[in-house]
Amino acid sequence: MIDFDTTDPKLLRVTITGDVSREEVKDFYAKFKPEIDERHRTGVLVDITGFKDITPGAMLEDVIEEFGLLGDMSKMPRVAMITGNRTWAGMVRYLNPIIPKMETRVFMPSEIRDAEDWARDLPEPKERKPGLSVIDTDHPDVLAFELDGYMDDDDMDIIVRPFRDRIDKGGQFNALARLKHFAGFDPEILFDRALLGMKWDAIRALHRYAIVTDHQWVRPFAGMARLVSKVDVKIFPMAEEQAAWEWVKQPIPTAA
Known part of the structure; x- marks a missing residue:
């Protein structure tokens, strides 16, 4: 009842x-x-x-x-x-x-x-800022971004564009994601064709993927990613972010 x-x-x-x-x-x-x-x-x-x-x-x-x-x-x-x-x-x-x-x-x-x-006792609505932002790197084969907040469908182009440009250049590359705070996502993201296409191509182009976060709930998803792809996924706590950068900046073997 x-x-x-x-x-x-x-x-x-x-x-x-x-x-x-x-x-x-x-x-x-x-x-x-x-x-x-x-x-x-x-x-x-x-x-x-x-x-x-x-x-x-x-x-x-x-x-x-x-x-x-x-x-x-x-x-x-x-x-x-x-x-x-x-x-x-x-x-x-x-x-x-x-x-x-x-x-x-x-x-x-x-x-x-x-x-x-x-x-x-409802909290006051906060002015929304993009939950996704690109992190500048000094390495041509490393793309990085930060998630800090809510992911809106309109924000997807922030990371889809640079990833798509790098994929189209050919060859493999590494990526780093810094996950500070995840406040959910717009369900329209699940049906974003540009994002889905980029993810599919990235699975074949990525060599290493570092996730920097203290959130434990991310680990099962990272484990599933290892099972369904050949991408080397590794999680680093926030205190070890420097080690994550050093890991993704290592040269990609030619055989990869």
Whole structure:
């Protein structure tokens, strides 16, 4: 069962109990979406203390509906989740850094008042600056960029252009990415043909790819990259950035 309470002008309450069916999910989003459209910004509180199970069809429906809400994340800058389940709490903490424009925190059932206060206390909107920027290098075979914030689809050309120019010159090259803060991304990026084409060609042109970051959630993605390509991917902590530069500036073997 999904209960949806809209009586608080600063907070939307969602309480999930028992088993959840696909029809219940569809009915919930039919009410939730219009409410989000009407509100400029709002906090959200999701209480799953009494949640038991969800059918496969309901889970698929929820994923589809949530993907459709990616463009409205900025309207829900804070989401408080109430649960005593450690597995759910761990999943939320892991995924929180990669959810765009929205911060999610987990609270215990005994902390519901703190959760309400936190979700209502919305931060002031910040003036957006490009999350991506190119780092100048003194090496012809090294391209570098920095991610610090939210990646907008309009920002993609900042890195697509120099990478495309270097790929078109032929031969292999190295790259370095400095990841300071990741605040999510515009879902349109997933369908950016110029970016997708550049990534596909870069897989064959890249020799070494250094990622400088202290974010641990990056490691599984780097591991997957090693499995599906021949690019030598290596992660360096921020304190060892100099070692990362020295690594990518080493001469590329002719055999590569």
